[in-house]
Amino acid sequence: DKLLGGLLASGFDEGSCLSRYQSVLYRKNSLHKPSPYLISKLRKYEDLHRRCGPYTESYNRTLKKLETQYMKNSSTGDCNYIVWLRLNGLGNRIITMYDKLFYKDEYQGFLEKVPWLVLRSDQYFVPHLFLLESFKQEINRMFPDKETIFHHLGRYLLHPSNQVWGLITRFYESYLAKADKRLGLQIRIFDPKANPSKKVTDQLLACIRQEKLLPQLDNNNKTTLAVASPSKNQTTKAVLVASLYSVYYEYLKNMYWLKPSADGEIVGVYQPSHEEIQQFGDNMHNAKALAEIYLLGLCDVVVTSSWSTFGYVAHGLAGLRPWILFMDHGDGFPDQPCKQAMTMEPCFQFPPTFDWLTHKVSDTAAFDPHVMPCEDVYHGVKLIDPS
Structure with missing residues (x-):
């Protein structure tokens, strides 16, 4: 359709x-x-x-x-x-x-x-509209399922140009189309000093192991013969890495190249670009970024970085609840490497804390059952369907 x-x-x-x-x-x-x-x-x-x-x-x-x-x-x-x-x-x-x-x-x-x-x-700031009676009834009629607002509006609004669509389709057909499953990994580092690549890699691998997102490695070479003579039932998994840096792609690629997986599944790791720094106002840089957002949205499972609006758009387009990879935002790395989001809606990261009616500081998430605290931003709020 x-x-x-x-x-x-x-x-x-x-x-x-x-x-x-x-x-x-x-x-x-x-x-x-x-x-x-x-x-x-x-x-x-x-x-x-x-x-x-x-x-x-x-x-x-x-x-x-x-x-x-x-x-x-x-x-x-x-x-x-x-x-x-x-x-x-x-x-x-x-x-x-x-x-x-x-x-x-x-x-x-x-x-x-x-x-x-x-x-x-x-x-x-859609979550805050639920605190306003003048909007609430209308939004309820348009979106009976509150967790689909961004998903529907994204598919309605976001149509990449023909140039960007070419970037998307060529990469997808070359590397992702034939895989049985596709895993998207979006790694956004806001503070490289607080988030050194070794620590982030450890956090990423811990999340992958904890949630069984990729097969374990065969450290005893028990599957070497099976890999040499592949069966018709052998499955493939494509891993798409979206990051400004290539270090995470290189690590995962080498990990599944140097050793086979324990269950014989073939894992391919791919990265469209690694620009190293975010380039504001560069149209080609933005074209590549949009292509990667869209490619993440074509994956079956998505891991995104905490605080990242890039990740919010990707999983919202896909209609998926992502696994959120927690980073150090000034208070150290959390013990839990990642957590699945309760809803596919993005986080309103900086909701107003001043109530214009009472003229007092308020807790936005306490006012409406459709609004909950974000998993990745302690002062943010997001939409959820109470049912």
Whole structure:
């Protein structure tokens, strides 16, 4: 179903954006279906863009008011505009596209009269909308399953350009397509001094062993003969490593090259790129990053790094609950190497702690059963379905 259960509209020029309708050929069918109400709202949203988009009559009229500064007491019609200023790396830029709504409830009437609103953000603040009665009922109708908001909106919004789609499909067909299972490992190091590669490698291997994500090695060479004469039932597993550094890829590749697995499973390890440093504003760097996010989203199981919005987008697209690899963020490495997330929703890492109604500091996660603390960010919150 190339329209993803009605999530996507038909009628687009397929050649102008190949990924829009071809992604279904690479992804597994989602277990989560969009609600009819969400589909109807998306079609209305598209109609609004046709009426109000760039260079339409309404857009030109409203822009002229902005340029001449004659905004006071002027009618805005049915077209209001958000100017979105993105921040930081690609993961943050993607994650903040999803929620251009506002959560200071007492000011909603005022905001409706503002034709141009500038928003500067790198956060996914959907969880906080559940604290606002003016949004809560509408969101409940659009998303009966609260844990699918990012998943549905990601598949609706994120369609890589033809150039990036070529990076994705060529790598997938070359290295991942023929594997029986695909494991994605996303390793993001924010502080290399606090997270030396040896310690991170040990943490990663401990997670893999603990959760049995990869087969054990045959240290006694008992499977050497079996490997030399492979059976028809021999399985293969492809490991995709997404990291700025090559050290983790090299370690895993050598580990499964120098020794066979104990159960005879063939493990291949692959890494699309290792840029060494994050390069802000470099389009080719961002193209590679988006390709790796998307490739992670095509895996069967995903391990992501704590605090990483890059990882949030990847597992959200895949519709998977990731294994979160814990890093040292200033308080040392935790004893537990990794933990599976309770939900596939991203973390709202910096929720406001000031209640605008009571004018007191508040605990966001205590206000609504759909909101819980994040596993990887102690002061963050995320969505969960209480059922």
